[in-house]
Amino acid sequence: MFANTGHPADSWYLATAHGFAPCEPLAGEARADVCVVGAGYTGLGAALELARRGASVVVLEAAQVGSGGSGRNGGQMHMGQRNDQAWLEKRLGRDDALALWRMALDARAHLLGLIAEHGIECDFVPGLIHARHKPGDEAEDLEHIAFMAERYGYDQLEPIGREALAHDLGTDVYHGGYVDRGGGHLHPLNLALGLARAAQGAGAVIHEWSRALDWRREGGTIVVETAGGRVRCDQLLLSGDGYLDRLAGAAATARVMPINNFILATEPLGGRAETIIRSGAAVADSRFVINYFRKSPDGRLIFGGGENYRPGFPSDLRGFVRRHMLKVYPDLAGVAVTHAWGGTLGITVHRSPYVRELAPGVRVAAGYSGQGVMLGPWFGKVLADACLGEGEDLALLSRLPVPPFPGGRLLRWPLTVAGLSWYALRDRL
Ligand SMILES: Cc1cc2nc3c(=O)[nH]c(=O)nc-3n(C[C@H](O)[C@H](O)[C@H](O)COP(=O)(O)OP(=O)(O)OC[C@H]3O[C@@H](n4cnc5c(N)ncnc54)[C@H](O)[C@@H]3O)c2cc1C
Numbered sequence: 001m002f003a004n005t006g007h008p009a010d011s012w013y014l015a016t017a018h019g020f021a022p023c024e025p026l027a028g029e030a031r032a033d034v035c036v037v038g039a040g041y042t043g044l045g046a047a048l049e050l051a052r053r054g055a056s057v058v059v060l061e062a063a064q065v066g067s068g069g070s071g072r073n074g075g076q077m078h079m080g081q082r083n084d085q086a087w088l089e090k091r092l093g094r095d096d097a098l099a100l101w102r103m104a105l106d107a108r109a110h111l112l113g114l115i116a117e118h119g120i121e122c123d124f125v126p127g128l129i130h131a132r133h134k135p136g137d138e139a140e141d142l143e144h145i146a147f148m149a150e151r152y153g154y155d156q157l158e159p160i161g162r163e164a165l166a167h168d169l170g171t172d173v174y175h176g177g178y179v180d181r182g183g184g185h186l187h188p189l190n191l192a193l194g195l196a197r198a199a200q201g202a203g204a205v206i207h208e209w210s211r212a213l214d215w216r217r218e219g220g221t222i223v224v225e226t227a228g229g230r231v232r233c234d235q236l237l238l239s240g241d242g243y244l245d246r247l248a249g250a251a252a253t254a255r256v257m258p259i260n261n262f263i264l265a266t267e268p269l270g271g272r273a274e275t276i277i278r279s280g281a282a283v284a285d286s287r288f289v290i291n292y293f294r295k296s297p298d299g300r301l302i303f304g305g306g307e308n309y310r311p312g313f314p315s316d317l318r319g320f321v322r323r324h325m326l327k328v329y330p331d332l333a334g335v336a337v338t339h340a341w342g343g344t345l346g347i348t349v350h351r352s353p354y355v356r357e358l359a360p361g362v363r364v365a366a367g368y369s370g371q372g373v374m375l376g377p378w379f380g381k382v383l384a385d386a387c388l389g390e391g392e393d394l395a396l397l398s399r400l401p402v403p404p405f406p407g408g409r410l411l412r413w414p415l416t417v418a419g420l421s422w423y424a425l426r427d428r429l
Contacts, residue, residue, distance in 0.1 A: 002258040002311050004063040004243045008341035010317070012265035012302065013071055013189035015339065018121060020065060020193045026207040026229040032058040034387050035224050035233035036204075037212045037247065040070035041372055042239035042365050044195040045380025048114075050387060051202035058231050059204060060224065062211035066192030068243055069372060072343030074263060074292045074304040076128060076282045077111070079182040080104045082351050082371040083400075084144070085152060092399060099396055101152050107378035108182065114377060115186075118201075120194030123297055127281030128183025131165060131174040137286065141178050156182040169283060170276040171329055177286075185282035185294045188373060195377065212247060215362075222361060235387045238364040239380065241372070242344035248364045254404035255354050256346040256367040260313060263304040264321040264340040265296065266332065273299030276329070290370075291324055301325070301332070313342040345370055348402050355379055355397035357386065363394070367402065 007014045034050050036043045039061035047057045061067075081088065081100050088097035115124060132141065141159060148154040159178045166172040196206060207226075215224045215236060224231045238248045242258035269276065273295060277283060282294040293303040305324025306314075314320040318340040326333055348354055351369035358364055363386060365379040385391030 002242055002245075002260070002344040004068050004344070006063045007067045007071060007189075008343075010339050011072065011189075011341040012296070012300070012339040013187065016187065017189050018193060020196065023061075023065065023206045023208040026058075026060060026210040026226050026231070028229045030058050030205070030229065030231045032056045032205075032231055032233045034235045034237060035060065035222070035231040036237045036239060037224070038062075038068065038239040038241065038244070039065040039192075039196060039206055039208070040068045040239065040241060041192060041195065041376025042241070042380040042383070043237065044192065044199050045377035046237050046239065046384045047204040047206070047380070048195060048199040048202055049381045049384035051199055051204040053384075053388060055387065057199075057204040058233070059199070059206040060210045060212045060226060060231065061206060061208050062240075062243065064208050065196045065206060066189050069241055069343050069345045070192040070376065071189035072263070072341055073188045073345075073373060074282075075185045075188045075294065075302070075373065076284060076292055077108075077124075077184045077186060077373045078128060078284070078371050079108060079156070079180050079374070082353060082369050082375070086144075086147060091401060096396060096399060098152075103378070103393060103396070104374070107374050110378050110381065111374055114195065114198065115191070118194055118198040120191060120198070122187045122190040122194060124184055124186040125280050125282075126181060126184040127279055128180045128185065129160065129165070129168070129177055129279070129281045129283045130180065131169070131177040131283055131285045133174060133285045133287050135175045138176055141176075145178060154182070156180055168278050170272075170278070173328055174285065179279070179281060183282065186373070191373070215247070235361040236363070237383050237387070238358075238362070239366070239383070241366045241368070242346040244346070244366060248358060248366070251404075252354065252356075252358065252364055252366065255348055255402050257348070257405055258344045259307055259309050259347055260342050260344055261304065261307040261370070262313065262317060262321045262340065262342040263302065264318060264325065264337050266301045266303070267336040267338050268299040269301060269332075269335065270299065272332075276301060291328055293325075293328070300338075301329070303328075317342060345372070349405055350401060350403075352400040352402050353379065353397065354402045355382065355394060355400070357394065357398070363387075
């Protein structure tokens, strides 16, 4: 089981988090219109929306607010859905693909609106560069840029030649790429804590260290059990992503698989910081196991690279991620790595999120496959709207194809890990 035991002690995000008052574990009985399981972007986004609109909400968090993927991630805000628009058109047709693109625009506006409205200090910086790690893929990038401009009117993508990119990033390992001015990056944990404060301010009650162990129906209500008590509610939202284990049932377990991904922070880079990512954008490369990086406000490199597919992190996490960083910035060999941490995220076969009504009044959103910063708070709102009997977005998202991983629950691990390892190996060829 991929357990969340609280904020990782060696996280730079934790070291720079804006204080958040601990929440009492659930003790005894509580009653709510909606019980939300998981205090990450999805659960907090849902709780905020529900409470704001007058519903009573209890959030159960197994560990601490934002201590799942939401407080550990790369902070990269990717524009669009996780699947690109050409893929969505092929799978769902033009109308749904267009609706999903509009949803992505709404999700972006929603996130930036929440940050502004609630004064969430999370250091948002616009711009995200996609860097090619192999030569020869330039035509594909140009085709994508033209496709997005012509079919979706999206004019925020701009190609960057190899030399210009090398100058901006301060490394010549990439073969060019393009910038998405609609993307950006931010401090992910401070975003999560800010959303939690806003949800509490609207009336939501959050209990930390309160793992939902099980749920059942009793008459017309749903009863959610924790070690210290139970919540009786009319509706239940399951927003535990990679940490959810079996709480959402067999169909969800077969479709959303947890994996781990890792990040480090260097010491402040002094003068070298001025020549690394001069534009200030976030960077994600085109590898299957993506390297992603950005600069902190105090001039550190925050670098994500490497993953594994079993519970538990590599014992020498700093060394593990550092090896990936040195392939991109070999001259940082003498720089100290001051923090390193990992986190768990849910992935699906096609990388499409799994957003469904599992049973009357029981809904799940998980498996964002590494793209929850922008989509998580919005998918939380989608779940909240559905609880209130509104909105079409849940039905639209439910049409995304999310097949089970091959091999069933027991065999999917060896089969999928073999597949993922093959793609990771191809990165190195
Ligand atoms: C290392 C890493 C890097 C990433 N980088 C990026 C990035 O740069 N950009 C991006 O967009 N996305 C990124 N992601 C993905 C992103 O973090 C997730 O998509 C997003 O945080 C999901 O939010 P969530 O609220 O659904 O889940 P989470 O934030 O994981 O929250 C789920 C919460 O549910 C709780 N929970 C689970 N089960 C129970 C239970 N039974 N009872 C009570 N509580 C429970 C967990 O403790 C956890 O706190 C990354 C993820 C990782 C791990």
